[in-house]
Amino acid sequence: MEPPRIHTGAELDGYLIGERIHRGGMASLWEVTHPGISGPLMMKVPKMSEGVDPAAIVGFEMEQMILPRLSGPHVPRFVAQGDFGVQPYLVMERIPSPSLLPTLERLPLPWPEVVALGRSIANALDDVHRQHLVHLDVKPSNLLTRPTGEIVLIDFGLSHHDELPDLMGEEFRLPYGTAPYMAPEQVLGHRRDPRSDQFALGVLMYFFLTGMRPFGDPQRLSGLKRRLWRDPVPPRKLCPDCPPWLQEVILRCLEVHPAWRFPTAAHLAVALQHPDQVRLTARSEKRKQDPFMTVLRRRFADHQLALPKSQAPALHERDAPILAVAIDLSSEAAPIAELLRTLVTRMLTTLPGARVACLNVLKQGRITLDQTLDAKGRNIHHQRLVELRGWAMPLNLEESRLTFHVLESPDPAAAILQYVNANHVDHLVIGARASSLRRSLLGSVSSQVAAQAPCTVTVARGRRLRKGDFLEVSEDDEGGSWTVG
Numbered sequence: 231m232e233p234p235r236i237h238t239g240a241e242l243d244g245y246l247i248g249e250r251i252h253r254g255g256m257a258s259l260w261e262v263t264h265p266g267i268s269g270p271l272m273m274k275v276p277k278m279s280e281g282v283d284p285a286a287i288v289g290f291e292m293e294q295m296i297l298p299r300l301s302g303p304h305v306p307r308f309v310a311q312g313d314f315g316v317q318p319y320l321v322m323e324r325i326p327s328p329s330l331l332p333t334l335e336r337l338p339l340p341w342p343e344v345v346a347l348g349r350s351i352a353n354a355l356d357d358v359h360r361q362h363l364v365h366l367d368v369k370p371s372n373l374l375t376r377p378t379g380e381i382v383l384i385d386f387g388l389s390h391h392d393e394l395p396d397l398m399g400e401e402f403r404l405p406y407g408t409a410p411y412m413a414p415e416q417v418l419g420h421r422r423d424p425r426s427d428q429f430a431l432g433v434l435m436y437f438f439l440t441g442m443r444p445f446g447d448p449q450r451l452s453g454l455k456r457r458l459w460r461d462p463v464p465p466r467k468l469c470p471d472c473p474p475w476l477q478e479v480i481l482r483c484l485e486v487h488p489a490w491r492f493p494t495a496a497h498l499a500v501a502l503q504h505p506d507q508v509r510l511t512a513r514s515e516k517r518k519q520d521p522f523m524t525v526l527r528r529r530f531a532d533h534q535l536a537l538p539k540s541q542a543p544a545l546h547e548r549d550a551p552i553l554a555v556a557i558d559l560s561s562e563a564a565p566i567a568e569l570l571r572t573l574v575t576r577m578l579t580t581l582p583g584a585r586v587a588c589l590n591v592l593k594q595g596r597i598t599l600d601q602t603l604d605a606k607g608r609n610i611h612h613q614r615l616v617e618l619r620g621w622a623m624p625l626n627l628e629e630s631r632l633t634f635h636v637l638e639s640p641d642p643a644a645a646i647l648q649y650v651n652a653n654h655v656d657h658l659v660i661g662a663r664a665s666s667l668r669r670s671l672l673g674s675v676s677s678q679v680a681a682q683a684p685c686t687v688t689v690a691r692g693r694r695l696r697k698g699d700f701l702e703v704s705e706d707d708e709g710g711s712w713t714v715g
Contacts, residue, residue, distance in 0.1 A: 289387025432483025566661035
């Protein structure tokens, strides 16, 4: 089905589309109205054109799951969302004010204004943290202000929600975020600590106060990692009228270890509200960066290894194992895809709390540039996600127990193994096609995965399971495989 064209004057699911408010690299924002809904509304529509980063599509999926779970004055009110298989969109309350981005044109700001902004942002962060959300992309363009004064956080595509599967963390190995504001643990792949947002707020306050970013704007992973051992120039060196207590607060937010920052955003807000209660340490009096030898020792110190590493998703507990299914969506593999669904249905009867991760590999060329649109102009990554959803529909599982992942790689077996290892999958189900000379010479994807996966693997081949067929279930924690069919 061709997605509807989005343009001024068009109507989509009862929403009349007005002027385009913003066109970004990941999505476009449109002013919309609806006869049954009062107040200003905005529609967010993801980009599906040639060359769009797959992370943009996955991020939009995350935002569709997260926004309906949030409420209060510090987030836009959720109104509606579009069918992901037809035309994905989000309709939400439109906040009339601009973001804090124009504020950068008049930096540096007087320190009392920095304190007031920091306190408002800290209160907003505390509110969403209490709703089980870590934002992970706190920056000026994602911060709006209500007419009543409250800071509003927007754009939850990179966020982590404790009660939802972390699609961004599961699918992508490189850290996603905005380089100047990313916390050290976020650079290392840890996405579950609310104090990461506190680090980003520390960067914001430093930038607003001094007009300079504490860690620059690195464009490579090696540059991002420098913040693990290189401290910033103390704010009072760049802004002499900065009070010692404010430098204490900012540098505490910018500590490498999350445990050395404030316990919560609420504690940070209190410190900014009551400077007389801020306990001053050596941070408050610093006037220069740490000496070279100190930085060198820190660079190679063992304690850096104690930073939190990426963990299993929040829903992956002993009573909620991850059952991954690698599905070939090609027409010739349709019988095997049906067999996989039958197998998974049977397994779920013995694993009532399991989460099912549906995987498909979009094979890429090793050298050539790959097309991201099909012959009908549809985004291929998005279409694969739609097909995975169609495959999983007969399972009748609630949304929180299903995730969908299109892995882009020139090596399908390696992509599946990477997902299995990174996300602590308990059981993998994969199909095997009929034998061929090429498979005999090069080996099949299923055999490579079964041989190397650290979990139990079921390989389905050949015929459909009939009622009364027996399916063995292994409890081998060290991994293993067998063939059904």
